[in-house]
Amino acid sequence: MKTLRRALLCLLGVACLAFGGAASASLPEPVRALSAGWKPLGKGETSFLGLRLYDATLWVAGSDYRDDQPYALALNYARGFSRATLVATSLDEMRRLGGADEARLSRWKVELERVFPDVAAGETIVGVHLPGRGAVFYHQGRLSGEVLDPAFARAFFAIWLDVRTRVPALRSRLLGLPA
Numbered sequence: 007m008k009t010l011r012r013a014l015l016c017l018l019g020v021a022c023l024a025f026g027g028a029a030s031a032s033l034p035e036p037v038r039a040l041s042a043g044w045k046p047l048g049k050g051e052t053s054f055l056g057l058r059l060y061d062a063t064l065w066v067a068g069s070d071y072r073d074d075q076p077y078a079l080a081l082n083y084a085r086g087f088s089r090a091t092l093v094a095t096s097l098d099e100m101r102r103l104g105g106a107d108e109a110r111l112s113r114w115k116v117e118l119e120r121v122f123p124d125v126a127a128g129e130t131i132v133g134v135h136l137p138g139r140g141a142v143f144y145h146q147g148r149l150s151g152e153v154l155d156p157a158f159a160r161a162f163f164a165i166w167l168d169v170r171t172r173v174p175a176l177r178s179r180l181l182g183l184p185a
Contacts, residue, residue: 033065033078034144037134040076041067047077050179058084062166064180071167071181078134079163079180086126093118096165103168105161114158121151135159 033044047070049063064071065078096118097111106114121143125131132144141159142152153159164171171177178184 033080034132034147034149036142036149037065037078037132037144040134040136043067044078047071048180048182050176052173052176060084062176062180064167073135073160074137076134076136077163078132079166080130080132083125083129084127086124086129089119089122089124092122092125096122096162099165099172100161103161103164103170105164106157110157114153114155114161117151117153117155117158121153123150133162135163 032038038044044065044067047064047066049061051061052059061082061084063080063082065080066072067076071077093115097115100106100114101111123131123145125145130144130146131150134142134144136142136159138156139159140152140154140156141162143150153162166173166177166180169177
């Protein structure tokens with residue numbers, strides 16, 4: 007049952023990144039101001055046991071995804087999840103992917119608890135990767151917090167974009183690759 011719970015939690019969206027799901031939805035103004043060329047690169051849905059958990063969209067500031075350029079990951083949650091669930095699941099995935107040692111994960115837990123809200127079905131949160139700086143998060147279009155740690159940003163967004171993600175079909179769709 008614990009393995010099933012972890013798999014479900016992983017699929018929950020693991021993080022605080024939600025917007026209206028459709029590519030036509032706009033990014034928060036502070037995100038749009040980072041670049042004139044934001045465009046949705048790919049989008050997809052994640053379900054578990056037939057239950058829709060979230061829709062995701064990857065926004066890029068250029069013509070394609072590059073880890074050295076800003077990008078935004080938006081998740082539109084189909085169900086509500088507590089901050090504690092989002093934090094625990096994110097840390098579990100970062101640990102599984104080897105993104106940090108336990109001391110660093112403990113520091114990141116404090117940061118995640120600060121920037122992650124509880125999310126209700128249909129709410130919007132966008133996470134923005136800022137290379138060399140860290141990550142910034144918006145909930146319902148309002149700034150929820152920033153983590154000034156480039157290693158955190160790499161580990162966090164790897165949950166969806168690393169080749170070892172638990173949701174490889176979603177990763178392919180987000181990156182515009184064949185599924």
